[in-house]
Amino acid sequence: MFFASDNSGPAHPKVMEALVRANDGYAMPYGADTLMDEVRTRIREIFEAPEAAVYLVATGTAANAIALATLSQPWETVFCTPQAHIHQDECNAPEFFMGGTKLTLVPADHAKMTPASLHAAIAAEESRGVHGPQRGPVSITNVTERGTVYSVAELEALTKVAKEFGLATHLDGARFANALVSLGCTPAEMTWKAGIDAVSFGGTKNGCMGVEAVIFFDPKHAWEFELRRKRGAHLFSKHRYLSAQMLAYLTDDLWLDLARRSNNANARLVRGLKQIESVHFLHEPDANITFAGWSRAGHRRLHDAGAAYYVWDDNLAGDDPDEVLTARMVADWSMSEANVDRFLDLVRG
Incomplete structure (x- = not known):
């Protein structure tokens, strides 16, 4: 009767078996392993995004924080709900990795912001010229931290507001798979087709030992993310153990x-x-x-x-x-x- 959290449960046997197989012999480090090539190809297929930049880190905090740092500038503010994991549960890691970027909390109902509340929050910034924070990316969580799920139409409405102001949108998908099967849509429909620019694609809470993918649908962000990941000490040397988990997770739709x-x-x-x-x-x-x-x-x-x-x-x-x-x-x-x-x-x- 263990309902404390889905990250408290066991890793799936297929994930553990993949780690054992990956442990045989030698592999190139830092993401140059052949398993990572397969992961990159599979994620691009799943998301119908052949040009997407795909990277792995070990924690959801790293995925969110480094992705948002890549999408923002230190003088900007990120828009999120008061319940967002990046606000409540990451010990200011996003602000740390963003180098000064702050968070602006958007009023939410059942942990879901609305287009009206988001529009009002964004419009209220950039009102003090050089003295105040500038508008930065929007971060949406699906599944939310209260167990609710944004529909595809709701995501589209929010990204429309963000794009009205020329802002990027990040999706915190620590429970991406749970939201997806709840909605019955495709990964593409829940992300780039709905206007999402970057995704933290979770594995740890859904049967992996510890791996998260970061996906940028515009590859222009790739090199900056690589530099930020290395500078932030989240580039694994023995990267094949991240790759092995993610590949097993994606194989035969285990996820x-x-x-x-x-x-x-x-x-x-x-x-x-x-x-x-x-x-x-x-x-x-x-x-x-x-x-x-x-x-x-x-x-x-x-x-x-x-x-x-x-x-x-x-x-x-x-x-x-x-x-x-x-x-x-x-x-x-x-x-x-x-x-x-x-x-x-x-x-x-």
């Missing part, structure tokens, strides 16, 4: 299969919770993340039984057993139906 598994596990959880009258939801779950509330007594039963998840209110020690506390639950690819059902039984009491 989509794993995302379906985690989304389906979460859907089973949601169906069960919705049948319990005392449970309420903070956001409509669209992928593999759920925020829901129930009594402190129910949370105590779960924790006593060994369930792992975050209590958002962090107040299990209170006195009132009936007080409603919010849970954040994230399903990963390995979550079994039996564990979901046991969790639901404990919520019911």
